[in-house]
Amino acid sequence: MNYKLKTSELERPSVLDYKNSRRNSIFVVLDNIRSAQNVGSLFRTCDAFNVEKIFLCGITSTPPNKEIFKTALGSTDSVNWEYYDKTTDCINQLKNDNCIINSVEQTQNSIKLHNYIPDFNSKIALVFGNEVDGVSQEIIDLSHNSIEIPQFGTKHSLNVSVAAGITIWDIVSKILNHKA
DSSP states (O other): OOOOGGGGGGGOOHHHHHHHSSOOOEEEEESSSOOOOHHHHHHHHHTTTTEEEEEEEETTTOOOHHHHHHHHTTTTSSEEEEEEEEEHHHHHHHHHTTTTEEESOTTTTTTEEEGGOOOTTTTEEEEEEETBBOOOOHHHHSSEEEEOOOOOEEEEEEOOHHHHHHHHHHHHHHHHHHHH
8 A cells, every 4th residue: 555654754854963964065046036935935945955055145035034934834944044135246155165156047058957967076056036037147147057947838937936946856866866
């Protein structure tokens, strides 16, 4: 028989054990995200995939925030985060730390996500943009790459938290397959 597991059967680490665990060398940068609920959802996604840190930039809401807490479900306690007033300052700091900057955006020279091969020896930053305007051109210009999620319907965008989930999972799965 195949039955749904109870939360107590999932063997999840405590927040303290999680915070002390080895992380994937993935950093998530939020470039002026308008919706605090999207931010909360992104915290949860970053917890699920053991992301090193989230950088909240510009108008992006920061904890404590009741709208973030609605969707984060406690992951603001487990995921490391930092706020930057300007996304450019965050990107420049990550570049100084030898991080490869990838804007997740549709651009003239974007790499389709399924064709993107991460440098398995480097830190990877994924930049996700505003729900209306996407990643700013200024940040795209500072990025090493643009990664695009292929889409086949009539719409040409995804909700930012959905796009982040797809992208982070794809890269984590490539890292896991590389280690295998």
